[in-house]
Amino acid sequence: DGPKSIDVASTFATNNFLGAGAQYMGKQINVASDGKIKFRVHEPGDLVPAFEVFNAVSTGAIDAGWDWMGYWAGTIPLLNLYGALPFGPSPEAFASWMWAGDGQKFVQAAYDDYNIKVLPCFVSPQETGGFYNKEINSASDFDGLRFRISGLGARVLNKFGASTQLVPGGEIFLALERGRIDGAEFSVPQVDEVMGFNDITKYYYFPGWHQSASWFSLIINKDVWAKYSEKQQQQFQTACQSTLAWSMTSSPPEQMRAIARMEKKEGFEVRRFNDETLTELEGAWNEVLAEEMATNPSFKEAYESLMAHAKLIDGWYDLQELK
Amino acid sequence: MFIEYMLPILMVVCLLIGIFTGYPVAFVLGGLSIIFSLVADVPLPYLGIMGSRIFGGVVENWLYIAIPLFVFMGLMLEKSGVASRLLLTLQRLFGQVRGGLAISVALLGVVMAASTGIVGASVVMLGMLALPVMLKQNYKEEMALGVVAASGTLGILIPPSIMLVLMGSIMQVSVGDLFKAALIPGLMLGVLYIAFLLFMGWLKPEWMPLADPDDLDADTTPLPLALLRDLVGPVFLMVAVLGSIMMGIATPTEAAAIGALGAIFLAIFASKLDYATLRDVCYDTSKSTAMIVFIVVAATAFSLIFKKLGGDYLIMDIVDSIGLGPYGLLLSIMLMIFVLGFFLEWIEISYVVLPLLLPVISLLDFGMSTQATLVWFAILMAINLQTSFLTPPFGYALFYLKGVTDSSVKITTIYRSIIPYVLLQVTGLVLCIVFPAIVLWLPGLL
Amino acid sequence: MVRPTGAKIMTDAVHVKVAAALHQISQPLIGVGVWVGRLTSWLVLAVIAAVMTTIIMNVLGMNELLRWDSEVFLFKNAFTINSATELQWYLYGFLVLFSSTYALHTNSHVRVDLLYHRFSPRGQHLVDVIGHLFLLIPFCLMVAYLYWPQVMMSFNSGEQSNFGGLTDRYIIKGALSVALVFLALNALGRVFYSLSIVLDPTRATKEPFHVH
Numbered sequence: 017d018g019p020k021s022i023d024v025a026s027t028f029a030t031n032n033f034l035g036a037g038a039q040y041m042g043k044q045i046n047v048a049s050d051g052k053i054k055f056r057v058h059e060p061g062d063l064v065p066a067f068e069v070f071n072a073v074s075t076g077a078i079d080a081g082w083d084w085m086g087y088w089a090g091t092i093p094l095l096n097l098y099g100a101l102p103f104g105p106s107p108e109a110f111a112s113w114m115w116a117g118d119g120q121k122f123v124q125a126a127y128d129d130y131n132i133k134v135l136p137c138f139v140s141p142q143e144t145g146g147f148y149n150k151e152i153n154s155a156s157d158f159d160g161l162r163f164r165i166s167g168l169g170a171r172v173l174n175k176f177g178a179s180t181q182l183v184p185g186g187e188i189f190l191a192l193e194r195g196r197i198d199g200a201e202f203s204v205p206q207v208d209e210v211m212g213f214n215d216i217t218k219y220y221y222f223p224g225w226h227q228s229a230s231w232f233s234l235i236i237n238k239d240v241w242a243k244y245s246e247k248q249q250q251q252f253q254t255a256c257q258s259t260l261a262w263s264m265t266s267s268p269p270e271q272m273r274a275i276a277r278m279e280k281k282e283g284f285e286v287r288r289f290n291d292e293t294l295t296e297l298e299g300a301w302n303e304v305l306a307e308e309m310a311t312n313p314s315f316k317e318a319y320e321s322l323m324a325h326a327k328l329i330d331g332w333y334d335l336q337e338l339k
Numbered sequence: 340m341f342i343e344y345m346l347p348i349l350m351v352v353c354l355l356i357g358i359f360t361g362y363p364v365a366f367v368l369g370g371l372s373i374i375f376s377l378v379a380d381v382p383l384p385y386l387g388i389m390g391s392r393i394f395g396g397v398v399e400n401w402l403y404i405a406i407p408l409f410v411f412m413g414l415m416l417e418k419s420g421v422a423s424r425l426l427l428t429l430q431r432l433f434g435q436v437r438g439g440l441a442i443s444v445a446l447l448g449v450v451m452a453a454s455t456g457i458v459g460a461s462v463v464m465l466g467m468l469a470l471p472v473m474l475k476q477n478y479k480e481e482m483a484l485g486v487v488a489a490s491g492t493l494g495i496l497i498p499p500s501i502m503l504v505l506m507g508s509i510m511q512v513s514v515g516d517l518f519k520a521a522l523i524p525g526l527m528l529g530v531l532y533i534a535f536l537l538f539m540g541w542l543k544p545e546w547m548p549l550a551d552p553d554d555l556d557a558d559t560t561p562l563p564l565a566l567l568r569d570l571v572g573p574v575f576l577m578v579a580v581l582g583s584i585m586m587g588i589a590t591p592t593e594a595a596a597i598g599a600l601g602a603i604f605l606a607i608f609a610s611k612l613d614y615a616t617l618r619d620v621c622y623d624t625s626k627s628t629a630m631i632v633f634i635v636v637a638a639t640a641f642s643l644i645f646k647k648l649g650g651d652y653l654i655m656d657i658v659d660s661i662g663l664g665p666y667g668l669l670l671s672i673m674l675m676i677f678v679l680g681f682f683l684e685w686i687e688i689s690y691v692v693l694p695l696l697l698p699v700i701s702l703l704d705f706g707m708s709t710q711a712t713l714v715w716f717a718i719l720m721a722i723n724l725q726t727s728f729l730t731p732p733f734g735y736a737l738f739y740l741k742g743v744t745d746s747s748v749k750i751t752t753i754y755r756s757i758i759p760y761v762l763l764q765v766t767g768l769v770l771c772i773v774f775p776a777i778v779l780w781l782p783g784l785l
Numbered sequence: 786m787v788r789p790t791g792a793k794i795m796t797d798a799v800h801v802k803v804a805a806a807l808h809q810i811s812q813p814l815i816g817v818g819v820w821v822g823r824l825t826s827w828l829v830l831a832v833i834a835a836v837m838t839t840i841i842m843n844v845l846g847m848n849e850l851l852r853w854d855s856e857v858f859l860f861k862n863a864f865t866i867n868s869a870t871e872l873q874w875y876l877y878g879f880l881v882l883f884s885s886t887y888a889l890h891t892n893s894h895v896r897v898d899l900l901y902h903r904f905s906p907r908g909q910h911l912v913d914v915i916g917h918l919f920l921l922i923p924f925c926l927m928v929a930y931l932y933w934p935q936v937m938m939s940f941n942s943g944e945q946s947n948f949g950g951l952t953d954r955y956i957i958k959g960a961l962s963v964a965l966v967f968l969a970l971n972a973l974g975r976v977f978y979s980l981s982i983v984l985d986p987t988r989a990t991k992e993p994f995h996v997h
């Protein structure tokens with residue numbers, strides 16, 4: 017049997033919803049294994065800085081990590097698909113591809129090169145369109161807009177002349193407050209709320225077109241994983257699926273509660289991008305997508321598989337549509 | 340209990356012995372982390388984390404970029420002669436007020452704190468600008484050093500503050516509330532510093548002498564004119580640095596580069612910039628930066644192993660064994676954080692200790708809402724952690740200060756200089772415990 | 786314990802010769818360390834330039850300054866605002882990593898000098914010899930060695946910015962290991978140098994303890 021206790025370095029503080037997933041999964045694995053497997057979840061920076069978790073797990077410096085998959089897109093470009101895919105399928109459809117389609121196969125193949133076993137155990141709901149201090153009435157309002165956002169979504173905004181920037185987490189508040197940047201996209205409302213951005217910005221836009229679902233996972237060094245018996249590995253899977261169900265069922269209502277609390281602040285408004293803006297964004301996304309597919313064959317293959325799978329689910333719901 | 344914790348205790352003992360041999364503090368920290376991991380048989384791959392921590396925490400850390408930039412700015416001001424002319428004029432201005440010079444440093448510290456949250460940068464900048472002025476005026480070394488170190492640390496408490504942002508995310512309370520809550524306590528500490536300086540000026544006037552009248556008379560330009568002439572440069576620089584942050588042109592880190600560039604321009608206008616000056620400034624910047632940053636590099640390795648050997652639980656256990664009512668518990672927690680602050684960084688205390696304490700704290704009944712209790716506790720902890728910058732052996736503010744003073748100033752003098760300020764910090768903390776309104780009034784949580 | 790005078794002169798002579806040899810070996814090591822440290826010191830000007838570029842591009846709301854067709858080292862095929870931002874810490878990284886060696890030779894690292902300043906020069910050199918051998922050198926080599934797999938991983942995976950900034954992240958990760966090994970070598974140089982004075986204390990009056 018494998019180690020009784022493994023160190024899990026979380027990339028999120030466990031007091032927020034994203035990091036709480038690691039602790040929830042720790043409880044599940046403890047139950048499933050009848051107390052024979054235990055997680056010791058470490059806060060970000062406690063063992064290693066958040067952005068070093070993948071490398072540390074890969075080289076065996078730490079046993080396991082709890083991450084947002086998009087963090088490692090600088091190492092594995094395919095992960096842009098799992099972390100933040102613009103105009104992608106809903107969390108439900110994405111989860112179906114992950115667990116009843118080929119989703120895990122593609123990502124595990126990429127992780128094999130790094131001696132890592134990946135368990136995608138947590139999907140967050142759609143993120144938001146971000147906090148802004150000026151109105152966005154058409155895609156041309158993104159021209160010259162200084163906005164904090166990463167990944168493929170940033171490349172979409174670049175098409176309209178936005179200056180997309182990386183501002184370190186601790187400086188976002190100040191940068192937004194003083195106008196060093198005009199807006200920022202951070203996370204889901206539940207997490208955004210505690211950052212206090214609603215105190216210093218005017219608009220909170222929806223939908224989060226740049227990230228329709230995003231995956232969080234448990235990554236384990238394969239040498240550690242191999243020590244567990246087949247039965248124990250199955251227990252990990254069970255705990256993982258239970259955590260996935262928890263993330264999908266518990267989070268949507270929480271987002272609406274968080275938004276309601278934020279809206280109490282005067283001068284802060286929740287808005288939707290208008291249809292023309294969204295159409296233009298989608299058009300630009302299709303250009304970025306074509307570029308990405310041309311240069312990144314593993315992304316292309318996975319993307320096509322995902323969209324084909326999502327189409328089945330859309331078809332089913334269309335057929336069952338009541339009105 | 341002490342058998343179980345023999346290794347972490349031994350580690351601290353070796354640390355103290357090591358640094359008192361006079362061998363560089365950073366190297367003692369780093370070396371002990373390796374020796375103790377071998378003694379305790381910590382698996383080798385685990386030690387691989389040290390490199391990751393150094394890379395992620397120091398090399399890839401934007402906030403530290405401000406350190407060489409502010410050092411550069413200070414040195415350039417000094418070498419360009421702008422600082423020395425300002426010095427002479429400030430002496431004329433403050434020559435008449437006992438402790439006036441030190442008080443203006445404290446005020447400057449508050450202004451900088453409200454614009455940035457980078458302790459290293461504030462201490463370095465204040466040290467570069469004000470320390471030579473005070474020493475030239477024959478201030479007692481301790482008086483001059485203490486006010487720079489203490490005022491420089493205000494930035495971590497007075498909003499905006501990275502520490503409060505981090506605490507907000509760990510405790511799930513609004514950062515906006517924390518910012519509001521920290522404002523009055525932060526300003527109150529500034530007031531306490533100033534009150535202390537006024538008191539010392541009255542008690543020990545010889546420690547903060549007035550400027551020598553002969554020196555003052557050397558310059559015959561009327562004071563208002565001289566002030567105008569010599570303040571223009573530095574004020575231009577202050578406005579450039581702080582103004583660019585306020586106006587949203589630059590983040591605090593970026594503003595440091597504006598300051599550095601501004602200092603180059605001032606040197607050019609004063610016709611003091613030549614190759615040799617530029618070269619010396621670059622070389623000295625490099626040395627001071629290395630000295631500051633390498634302590635952080637080694638300390639991150641030390642605390643990794645200290646925690647691995649159970650050092651954090653040692654301290655928790657001591658608190659547990661005391662166990663009293665809500666106020667008793669609160670006080671023992673504050674005492675524990677104060678002691679931890681001697682050895683660990685605020686960021687590690689926040690991440691390691693805070694989550695362990697949270698469940699306990701939110702259950703304690705101080706006769707206020709849970710939300711208010713959490714905000715109040717966060718601010719008490721923040722004041723406590725701000726103090727950790729000042730407490731030896733590992734007070735970063737002290738090391739930053741050592742980095743910008745010349746080698747004639749002993750680290751032990753610096754340690755002595757902050758004792759009164761640590762006591763003032765504790766006073767501030769006690770005031771916030773006794774009168775929670777100081778914290779909770781502004782965010783409207785009373 | 787009285788030794789025959791002749792033998793004492795003999796051993797002294799050996800000590801002096803060994804000391805001279807150690808001094809000889811130490812000089813190139815220390816020289817290189819100082820030279821590299823001074824060279825990287827100039828990077829602070831490059832950091833200022835990189836930050837100013839970021840600020841100006843931000844004020845103008847620019848995302849890209851330049852774009853070209855072929856992929857080049859570090860910048861791939863565009864210079865964006867995030868290239869400038871990340872360039873700041875690449876440059877700063879090289880500055881701080883190699884400056885620690887320079888600071889070693891200039892005695893800029895903080896010492897708690899309560900007792901130290903009362904030691905004789907020979908005693909001070911002895912503290913450094915023991916410290917370098919048992920504390921500094923093991924620390925540098927151990928961290929550098931254990932971090933190397935991560936450098937290789939970064940190289941093999943082609944790790945790069947996720948914000949459209951710089952590529953070739955292995956350069957700056959590798960610099961961490963390389964700089965620590967370099968520091969260890971320089972510490973060894975100082976061990977030779979200090980040993981030469983421990984063996985032949987008359988050198989203490991002729992040779993400066995540190996470079997300026």
Ligand code: NA
Nearest residue numbers: 452455494499
């Ligand atoms: Na501040």
Ligand code: NA
Nearest residue numbers: 680727730733
């Ligand atoms: Na301390």
